[in-house]
Amino acid sequence: MNVVKSMDEAWKYILEKLREKGATGxxxxxVADSLVYADARGTKSHGIxxxxxxxxxxxxxxxxxxxxxxxxxxxxxxxxxxxxNGFGQAGVRTLADTLLKKAEHMxxxxxxxxxxxxxxxxxxxxxxxxxxxxxxLLFVNANPTxxxxxxxxxxxxxxxxxxxxxxxxxxxxxxxxxxxxxxxxIYQAAKTNSKIDASxxxxxxxxxxxxxxxxxxxxxxxxxxxxxxGLALVVExxxxxxxxxGITKEVSSVHKGVQKGMNAGxxxxxxxxxxxxxxxxxxxxxxQLIQDIKGAKPRPGGQVFLPGEIEQRRYKKSxxxxxEYV
Amino acid sequence: MNVVKSMDEAWKYILEKLREKGATGxxxxxVADSLVYADARGTKSHGIxxxxxxxxxxxxxxxxxxxxxxxxxxxxxxxxxxxxNGFGQAGVRTLADTLLKKAEHMxxxxxxxxxxxxxxxxxxxxxxxxxxxxxxLLFVNANPTxxxxxxxxxxxxxxxxxxxxxxxxxxxxxxxxxxxxxxxxIYQAAKTNSKIDASxxxxxxxxxxxxxxxxxxxxxxxxxxxxxxGLALVVExxxxxxxxxGITKEVSSVHKGVQKGMNAGxxxxxxxxxxxxxxxxxxxxxxQLIQDIKGAKPRPGGQVFLPGEIEQRRYKKSxxxxxEYV
Numbered sequence: 001m002n003v004v005k006s007m008d009e010a011w012k013y014i015l016e017k018l019r020e021k022g023a024t025g026x027x028x029x030x031v032a033d034s035l036v037y038a039d040a041r042g043t044k045s046h047g048i049x050x051x052x053x054x055x056x057x058x059x060x061x062x063x064x065x066x067x068x069x070x071x072x073x074x075x076x077x078x079x080x081x082x083x084x085n086g087f088g089q090a091g092v093r094t095l096a097d098t099l100l101k102k103a104e105h106m107x108x109x110x111x112x113x114x115x116x117x118x119x120x121x122x123x124x125x126x127x128x129x130x131x132x133x134x135x136x137l138l139f140v141n142a143n144p145t146x147x148x149x150x151x152x153x154x155x156x157x158x159x160x161x162x163x164x165x166x167x168x169x170x171x172x173x174x175x176x177x178x179x180x181x182x183x184x185x186i187y188q189a190a191k192t193n194s195k196i197d198a199s200x201x202x203x204x205x206x207x208x209x210x211x212x213x214x215x216x217x218x219x220x221x222x223x224x225x226x227x228x229x230g231l232a233l234v235v236e237x238x239x240x241x242x243x244x245x246g247i248t249k250e251v252s253s254v255h256k257g258v259q260k261g262m263n264a265g266x267x268x269x270x271x272x273x274x275x276x277x278x279x280x281x282x283x284x285x286x287x288q289l290i291q292d293i294k295g296a297k298p299r300p301g302g303q304v305f306l307p308g309e310i311e312q313r314r315y316k317k318s319x320x321x322x323x324e325y326v
Numbered sequence: 327m328n329v330v331k332s333m334d335e336a337w338k339y340i341l342e343k344l345r346e347k348g349a350t351g352x353x354x355x356x357v358a359d360s361l362v363y364a365d366a367r368g369t370k371s372h373g374i375x376x377x378x379x380x381x382x383x384x385x386x387x388x389x390x391x392x393x394x395x396x397x398x399x400x401x402x403x404x405x406x407x408x409x410x411n412g413f414g415q416a417g418v419r420t421l422a423d424t425l426l427k428k429a430e431h432m433x434x435x436x437x438x439x440x441x442x443x444x445x446x447x448x449x450x451x452x453x454x455x456x457x458x459x460x461x462x463l464l465f466v467n468a469n470p471t472x473x474x475x476x477x478x479x480x481x482x483x484x485x486x487x488x489x490x491x492x493x494x495x496x497x498x499x500x501x502x503x504x505x506x507x508x509x510x511x512i513y514q515a516a517k518t519n520s521k522i523d524a525s526x527x528x529x530x531x532x533x534x535x536x537x538x539x540x541x542x543x544x545x546x547x548x549x550x551x552x553x554x555x556g557l558a559l560v561v562e563x564x565x566x567x568x569x570x571x572g573i574t575k576e577v578s579s580v581h582k583g584v585q586k587g588m589n590a591g592x593x594x595x596x597x598x599x600x601x602x603x604x605x606x607x608x609x610x611x612x613x614q615l616i617q618d619i620k621g622a623k624p625r626p627g628g629q630v631f632l633p634g635e636i637e638q639r640r641y642k643k644s645x646x647x648x649x650e651y652v
Contacts, residue, residue, distance in 0.1 A: 073602075075433060075601070077403060077432055077433050077434055078433035078434060078601045078602070080602055106403055107401065107403050107404035107435075107436065108403055108404060108434050108435065108436040108595065109433075109434065110433065110434040110597060112602060135563070135564070135568075147622065147625070148619050148622050148630050149630070149631075150624055150625065150628035150629050150630040150631065151622035151623060151624055151625060151628060151630045152622075152623055152624065152625035152626075152628070153622040153623040155618055155619055155622045156619075163556075163560045165560065165563045172559065172560075172563070174553075174556035174557070174559070174560060176552075176553045176556060180550075202625060205626065206623075206624075206625030206626050206628070207625070207626065223549075223550040223553055224506075224549040224550040224553075224554065226502075226633070227500075227502045227549055227550075228550065229633070230489075230500035230502060230633040231500070233498065233500070233615075233619065233632070233633060234489045234491065234498075234500060236615055237461070237491045237498070237612065237615065238461070238597075240615065241603075241608070241611045241612055241614075241615055242461075242597075242599060242602045242603065242608070243602070244602070244603065244611075247611060247614050247615050247618065248615065248618040248619075249618065269434065269595065269597075271436060271564075271568075271595075273568060275401070275404045276399075276404070276406055276438060276568045276569070276570070277568065277570065282567070282568070285567045285570075285573060286563065286567055288567075288573050289559075289562055289563065289566065289567055289573050289574065292481055292573065292574040292575065293474050293481055293482075293559065293574075296473065296474050296477035296478075296479045296481045297477060297478055297479040297532075298476055298477055298478065298532075299473070299476065299477060299478035299528060299532030299533070300478075300531065300532050300533065302476035302477060302478070302532070303476050304474050304475070304476040304477045305475075305476065306559070307552070307555070307556040307559060
């Protein structure tokens with residue numbers, strides 16, 4: 001049963017479901033924005049698919065729908081936000097909005113957020129900042145699923161990072177986990193009885209495996225071996241340690257321990273390109289880079305996209321044609 | 327013929343060779359520091375091995391040994407440095423020193439450097455900043471050797487990034503190229519007639535290859551497919567576009583076009599942890615993260631190291647036992 005909903009219908013549907021649990025107002029709207037944004041871009045793992053988990057946590061008393069993020073500490077170029085175990089989306093969006101104001105007057109600003117629940121797709125926040133003219137680097141930690149390089153025990157999270165860079169048209173938007181793959185891909189392979197890439201995960205004995213079922217019993221690898229492990233650790237230091245949020249096993253899964261908050265954290269840096277180049281010069285130079293990339297000879301059957309480009313095209317299509325839910 | 331030199335002997339050797347070309351003073355000493363640092367850490371690709379290329383460029387008139395970096399533009403939290411086509415090491419070190427002063431008074435500062443020649447190991451600069459208490463993120467662009475994801479043409483450089491994070495003991499130091507592998511590893515495989523990992527490179531027809539000779543004729547891949555490509559592009563935007571340096575093909579190889587400067591660029595962000603946590607709290611929380619990582623159950627035959635830990639151990643050993651040159 002495939003259903004096509006307009007983005008507006010999907011948005012209203014989410015708000016209705018949240019309202020049934022008592023969540024209304026600005027924060028609930030940000031949650032709906034974030035989930036519809038992800039679905040519209042084709043990144044469904046962070047779309048309405050997540051709503052059930054949010055509702056379950058509210059139901060179980062693990063997320064405080066009354067809470068709004070508060071500023072714990074700030075100065076002209078930095079801020080510490082406590083998301084107070086409310087919606088994760090409200091926490092990171094407040095961090096972004098607070099820093100956007102500061103970035104008007106500073107070449108670079110940064111801040112963090114703690115007591116954070118699941119915040120959806122990171123691109124939602126970085127693209128938002130890039131559309132206002134800032135280069136945004138966002139790091140968020142997550143519950144342990146990934147083994148440090150050389151280990152066979154899940155210590156680090158999928159620890160995603162997103163960087164968005166303004167251009168004269170759509171921003172370039174990178175949004176990636178530092179794990180080799182999303183665990184969902186391994187579950188998918190198990191369902192369809194397919195083999196997985198042996199670099200994705202270790203089995204219960206700590207050996208590489210192409211068997212999705214053995215991988216599910218084992219642990220995820222970081223992407224690109226020690227490099228991805230290093231990036232995941234940097235994310236944990238910025239988003240976990242500096243923010244005052246949970247560190248590694250102190251962060252819980254969005255699907256487990258729903259009687260309590262997740263206690264994740266985030267760290268956001270905004271760079272004002274105007275501190276370095278005039279707007280004209282910046283746009284001209286970014287355009288030069290984009291032309292170089294887009295002009296690269298494609299490999300057989302290949303096509304070159306900028307990071308985020310496929311998602312932006314999909315978003316435009318979804319605006320007109322709606323989102324297909326299966 | 328293996329020769330063991332003490333770090334001090336190696337340092338003096340480099341200075342002597344630079345002096346023969348007329349390069350003396352502080353800038354030459356920074357070059358020697360950087361190359362000895364890399365050799366002492368076991369990252370020989372960025373050690374004395376590079377000296378011949380520097381001397382060749384000086385000889386050919388492509389690098390200005392008289393030049394010292396100048397501040398083009400600055401305010402309380404940012405700076406633009408022109409390395410004036412002198413030694414790359416002097417350029418990035420000046421960027422670091424300038425920002426370190428600003429970071430004493432600000433939660434976050436950032437800056438860039440242009441007209442940059444080869445600057446050696448990025449860890450040299452980020453570890454230096456982390457030892458003074460700052461989280462340092464450094465990005466440097468390089469001449470085209472890497473194909474954008476979906477392409478078969480070298481457009482992006484190996485575009486390395488380094489992040490160093492202070493701890494109460496040695497900093498955590500990540501230093502990595504965003505390419506799948508260093509091209510030197512492929513040359514090494516060709517020499518020993520070994521196959522390479524098929525994810526490393528494409529052949530001349532743009533297809534994955536495990537034949538090092540076909541890879542040499544082809545192009546490097548970014549690490550981890552679209553993720554590494556995205557990171558390489560972000561590095562190019564920060565270090566190339568924002569800095570005012572060369573963009574993609576405007577940057578030349580350290581080994582080619584030696585009659586001219588390389589025109590690379592760098593971008594450095596320093597975060598002051600003190601803006602977020604007291605020193606005690608920061609150290610305690612970082613220690614907690616480190617214990618979690620180091621306590622992870624090792625996989626069969628595996629061992630867990632922090633990023634930079636192997637290199638730091640090697641450095642301490644080199645201080646006592648000297649550096650072995652083959």
